[in-house]
Amino acid sequence: MTRVEGQGGHVRATWNGKQLAVILAVGALLSGCAAIPGPGEMVAATRDRVGFGRDDAEAQPVPASATANPAALDANMADGTASETIEGLLTRRTVLQPGPLASVADAVLAANSRTAEAELRAATLRAEAAQLNWLPTLGPQISLSSLGDVVSSLVVDAVLFDNGGKIAERDYARADVEVAAVALAQDTNERVLTALELYLRAEAARERAAVSQNSLGRMERFLYVMDERMAAGISDRADQQLVAQKVDRMRSEIAADLETAATAMNELQAMAAVPVQNLSGVSPVSQPDPLAVPLDVLKAQAEASRAVAEAAAARAGQLPGLNATGTISSDGNSGGLVAGGDGIGFGLGSRLQALEATREAAQGRVGEAQETANRRISQLSGELASLERQAAEAQDNARAAAENWELFAAQLDAGRRSVPEVVGIFETRVRTEREAVALRYDVALTRARIAEAVGALVDGDKI
Incomplete structure (x- = not known):
């Protein structure tokens, strides 16, 4: 060791070239052993990467179809x-039965160009890079001396002790991957829910149009009778x-329903990604x-872990650390230990409390x-119970209206009822059938919304 200097709260000791090599080697080992994988984990990871040390059965090539679109x-x-x-x-499974x-869910997932997937991939790469943050940094340095000479050098810096800062950075990167993964699951479930909303809206409109279309002939017959009676x-x-x-209102409703469906x-x-125009009906x-934990809660948990890791890294930066540095240049080699940090000031205690x-x-x-999340699921569950009750009542009302219509139709044939009276009863029958159709699809849509809130519209391995 040649000299010791003190400047700006930092302590620096310098060594010659041979001592520098020893310091940097020890620094790399000390910084790495703080949180790098153990020997067994490193050997296993190495085997997985280079592909040796496995049984013949494990070393069999993977079919191209299995790796074409990795999850x-x-x-x-x-x-x-x-x-x-x-x-x-x-491990999550979809609530959509075959x-x-x-089929709608599969069709929209096949065409999903997900921004969240790219963000997850970026977070994964950042996490892989963070696993090597314990290695010494190496970089060039070019400076202009007071005599006008350009001096180039190579600077090596290795962290010996940083109060857990590097570990916190790796924890942050790991939590960032989990946040991106949950965001991808949310994005996928929201996309499927949007598709189901469109499909159920179209199916409900088509079935309402079918109810009115099947009744339009009878209503037009009533209009013909009234035209003849008025002429007579x-x-x-x-x-x-x-x-x-x-009759005009019924025709207008049919046209509006068909337009909505289209x-x-x-x-x-x-x-x-595939044709869906030929799909019809509703599956359970x-x-x-x-x-199952709602996705909003999972994301909040992952974000909390990320925030804690970020606070730990910030706390480590507030406390003194120890680095081994070295410079290799044409003027000579130098190296030393640097102890310091952001500096211990009067506000350090408050900053640590804030963290x-x-x-x-x-x-x-x-x-x-x-x-x-609990409030939203409770709200949707209450709406579902109410809609199921209303749907059951609507079915009963539709049956009662159909029976009442049959009775009035028989009385019309017997000459005991006038056409305007029977037309009103027939219109009530059509209206109750349309309401029953709408409520049945509202029940299915509310079930899908509950599943989306939980994150159970898509199988996890399809995300």
Whole structure:
């Protein structure tokens, strides 16, 4: 060691070239052993990367079909461990039973150009890069001396002790991957829900149009009878106009329903990779797992872990650390140990307390997300129960209206009822049938919305 200098709160000791090599080698070992994988993990990771040391059965080539479109979610993290959050996402199963709704989901997933998937890939790459942050940094340095000479040198810096800062950076990168994974799951479920909303809207409109279309012939027959009765002077023009208005309204409803269905299906087709125009009907939607954690809560938990890691890294920067540095240049080699940090000032205590408060705020956001998710699911569950009750009542009302119509139709044939009276009863029957159709599709849509809130519209391994 040649000299010791003190400047700006830093302590620096310099060595010659041979001592520099020893210092940097020890620095790399000390910084790496703080949080690098153990020997067994490193050997296993090396075998997996280079492809030797495995049984012949394990070394068999993977079919091209299995690797053509790899899954976006992968629970294996860059540090060799597995993420419980991503594993939970992968094990989720869809509530859509085989049928048209599941076909709609598959069609829109096949055409999904997901921005969230690119963000997850970027976060994964950042996490892989963060696993090597314990290695010394190496970079050139070019300076102009007071005599006008250009001096180029190579600077090597290795962290010996940083109060856990490098570990916190790796934890942050890991949590960032989990946040991106949950965001991808949310994006996928929201896309499927949008497609289901369009499909159910189209199906409901088409079925309402079919109800009115099947009744239009009978209503037009009533209008013909009224025209003949008015021409014969048996009925006045007011009764004829009343029936004509009901026929016009029914035709207008049919046209509006068909337009709604066509618009929704065209929009759905724009989202899908395969034709969906030939799909029809509704398949069952089961209840999601009551123990499944809503995606909003999972994302809040991952964001809390990321915030805690960020606070830990910031805290490490507030405290003194120890680095081994060296410079190799044409003028000679130098090296030394540098102890220091951002500096210990009068506000250090408050800054550290603020970082601790960040941890508490992160946990508070998790609780807030849990409460919000519970409220939303409770609201949707209440709406579902109400819609199921209304749908059952609408079916009963439709049956009662159909029976009442049959009774009035028989009385009309017997000459005991007038056409305007029977037309009103027939219109009530059509209206109750249309309401029953709408409520039935509202029930299916609400079930899908509950599943989306939980994150159970798509199988985890299809994300």
